[in-house]
Amino acid sequence: MKVLGIYGSPRPGGNSDLLLDRALAGAAESGADLDRIYVRDLKISGCLECGGCDETGACVVPDDMDDVYPRLQEAEVIIMAAPMFFYGVPAQLKALVDRSQALWAGRRLEKTPDQWKIYDHGQGYFIAVGATKGQTMFDGSKMMAKYFYDALDKSYEGGLFYARIEKKGTIRDHPQALQEAYELGRKAVAGDKSQ
Ligand SMILES: Cc1cc2nc3c(=O)[nH]c(=O)nc-3n(C[C@H](O)[C@H](O)[C@H](O)COP(=O)(O)O)c2cc1C
Structure with a gap:
């Protein structure tokens, strides 16, 4: 099974990188074939809202998204x-997400309205x-994730959200979080959704 990790932080080796490394290690343990995208290494324009993808499902902007689109589609699991x-x-990362509008447009062309939630x-x-400490800080981004995956014709299965994590590498002081990330990746591939 192809599993793609999208590293969304500009800080190499930071907290979200370390969590995603563990999640992918768990996926590999379950036999996944891994791919990784480090968004900080790419040049991705924001969506121009030009409507170019509406007729074809393909984006007209030539940049590093050209290489990202097929990888988003080939992966059976994305973390x-x-x-x-x-x-x-x-x-x-938001630029990458916004540019998935082209895949959303393609899905609208391929599926009938009654198939959109399948x-x-x-x-x-x-x-x-x-x-910071409040869990509500994740609310908007959870909605973003849900509809990003909707555009990719993937179901959003939730995730892991850690507050009070600031300095680079602080997540190492939370071995339970790293273990939860490992388990998320392992179960995502093993098909066990009891997080
Ligand atoms: C530009 C910027 C904006 C941030 N905004 C928030 C925020 O709105 N809420 C919050 O709790 N932390 C915020 N933070 C802190 C980071 O989310 C936090 O340090 C996190 O652990 C960084 O993860 P990383 O190491 O994976 O990059 C911000 C940090 C930066 C650099």
């Missing part, structure tokens, strides 16, 4: 990880960290 930046995800291309998960 996306990100820090909270101003109660959302970092701009680099997901035929796998599952998606979301792991997020933030420095």
